[in-house]
Amino acid sequence: MDLANLPGSSSQEIGSEVARSRVIGSEDIRVEDIEGKDTKQVKEAILSQSWVSKAHDNKILRKYEVEVSTKDGKNKVEIPDEVITDSTPLWDDFVVGKFLDISPHPAKVHVLLSKIWKYGEINSKVEVYVVNAATMRFRVSNPKAREKILNRGMWNVVGVPMVVTKWSPKTEEEKQEETEFPMWVHLKTVPLHMYSWKGLSFFTSTVGTPDRLHPETIACTNLEEAKIFVNVDVSKELPKEIEFTKDGKEFTIVYHYPWLTARCNLCDKWGHTDKVCRKNGKKEETK
Template identity: 30%
Template sequence: MHKDFIVCYFNGRPPPFNQIQSVLSHMWGKGRKLEIHNNPRQRSAIVRIPSEYLRQKILEKNIWYVGDSMFHTAQWSSVHSASTPPLSSIQIWAHLTGVPLDLRYQQGLSLVTGLVGEPKETDDFTLNLVSLTLSHVKVEVDLTKPLPSVVEFQRQNGEVVEVQVDYPWLPPTCSHCKELGHVIRNCLTYTPPKNPPSGTETATKQKEKALVNDP
């Protein structure tokens, strides 16, 4: 019975429960209301998915969204009953421009891409040298660190090579803490400023105060 449950862990402040219920029921329940147990203190929700096939597909994809709130999934277990470990890294594709031709092989690309994250794989476009300037490499990156747009490395002859790095897809980035995976309104370290009273309200309060103090 417990194998039917998966845990959804939000990377930041979770959205309202009714939004979670609506989006997950649409994505995974095909419109049918899913059984969801919300745990906002732990930024998680436990969802019953009776279909083993669907459950495995959800777990394989791992990264999902409710609006602009990113979350990852895990099979429920007694370990997850208390808490779910936060997502600290994610795999994304990096497009490298300017890698020297003599480094356009598996080990050479790994050396360059290691300046971005941990290299995982490349594609046929890169292996077959479809482009002599552009390489595609999937890397595992740290969600707590900003991603570089340019990396530099020094060759044995002392030459410094600059490589431009582009990312065709990125998770949302917080403009406050700079971490990937949530936006500022869902940031756990951000405190919104209190709205100052408008000019009209201030003038009215000053007038009322003057009337009270007027003998």
């Protein structure tokens, strides 16, 4: 674009305006924010905006001007909105992994997950913290990788299945025993006329809450076996096959759980062994 040919403005005025917009635009400072201010005020505005831009990209500490007032003999401070708005807790990038058996050595887990949880992001890091014999907490710095990890739900780590969910400080405080585990459920001998969203939802509702279909199943590349991701209810025995009836006709659906581990002999529940069962701990206390 030829600046000299623009109507109503000289090339010198336009050039200075463009130069000014470049400086302002680089820091997202609006023209009205600096018009009528002296050089010192302009510098402070630019530096302030520069800090805001940097704060979004880096995790840093800063000095706040805090006004402390005294009322009824107590020191009080009103928290400004900027401290709360767009503020992310330090624990927000944590996920928790609950193994369905005694967890592998933390060093092995760290080496493996540092490789497979990168998702192509070179700077993505994974930190491992041991909670107990069957639980680990992971800090995943990359939000995209963290989202993919949570979407998958179930992972096989050094031969031991692990359920990954979002972590929060209340997660460890509650210490509730899991009754549902997300896992892939494979169905065989599904009637072709019921190889549908409704049909597969109905069949897997007998073992838990259906969540999504495998891409292979959606593409219908293997009509002999349907794969559905289900939040399986492990508080009860899971069937290997079920007979269904419609209009007097019977057919059998075969269920397969690739991620399912042994059933606990103490509490008669799926998802863990007697080595990590709570009843085992209570039994030791009784002795």
